[in-house]
Amino acid sequence: MQPSPIGIFDSGYGGLTVLKDIRARLPQYDYIYLGDNARAPYGNRSFDTVHRYTWECVQWFFKQGCELVVLACNTASAKALRTIQQNDLPREAPDKRVLGVIRPTTEMIGQVTQTNEVGILATSGTVLSESYKIEIAKFFPAVNVVQEACPMWVPLIENNEHNSEGADYFVRKHLQQLLQKGPSIDTVLLACTHYPLMKDKISQLLPRGMRILSQGPIVADSLAGYLGRHPNMEARCSKGGTLRFYTTDSTEDFDNHGSLFFGAGVESAHVELP
Ligand code: DGL
DSSP: OOOBOEEEEESSSTTHHHHHHHHHHOTTSOEEEEEOGGGOOOTTSOHHHHHHHHHHHHHHHHHTTOSEEEEOOHHHHHHTHHHIIIIIHHHHOTTOEEEOSHHHHHHHHHHHOSSSEEEEEEOHHHHHHTHHHHHHHHHOTTOEEEEEEOTTHHHHHHTTOTTSHHHHHHHHHHHHHHHHHOTTOOEEEEOSTTGGGGHHHHHHHSOTTOEEEEHHHHHHHHHHHHHHHOHHHHHTBOOSOOEEEEESSOHHHHHHHHHHHHSSOOOEEEOOOO
16 A cells, blocks of 8 residues: 555635644645635534535545545534544545544643633534533543634634734624633633634733633644554655645635645645535
């Protein structure tokens, strides 16, 4: 079997924030990134739809030869990963692996909070799935999880309006609502691929001393740990240090937005799905 690139999936550009940290931590591997921009955003879609779209994209990665795929999208991790791991993979691709971004974060968040109350900022879909509450309860049953859906934040960031005064209103509003529901919160998780782009603003508007966690470095560390614990899978990942980008929508649009999320130039190719 030929070693193959690691697949990194997101509904659109946002997962590039995660890929950036994965690549910084594990530069030796080859990566293929796919953004399903033609059908994004996923944040308000139903479980069935997010699962169907995500599984189609995962199958595309498998056709490219990928053995390991990371769902860098919180909404896809919340609404599709369990079905893919429990039903689709055993039936269709038992030797391949698909990982998400929620588990790595929930495994460590209870070690960070001192007050045992954490805030989750995410899309409506991720919040409604209750995935963070369920997963954190498995590892840290004493931790109270307070969620806040921020449906305006993704469009503000995608339209490059996140540094405007208009954006301040929506950022302040959701942070206030979060802290009203959870007055003891000392740790806030940015549980959406896009929110790291607003980390500075969020930290200015939150009380001093609050810990704000972005997922990229956590997911990167977790992937490094996974590859260390699974030498068979590690051997199946090719090591040429290359990077390829694909989108299901306009490459011009992906490349323009992509550099904002990736922090470097991005050149994509178009993919037609399914
Ligand atoms: N990538 C999504 C997430 O992390 C945000 C964008 C979307 O709603 O598709 O939840």
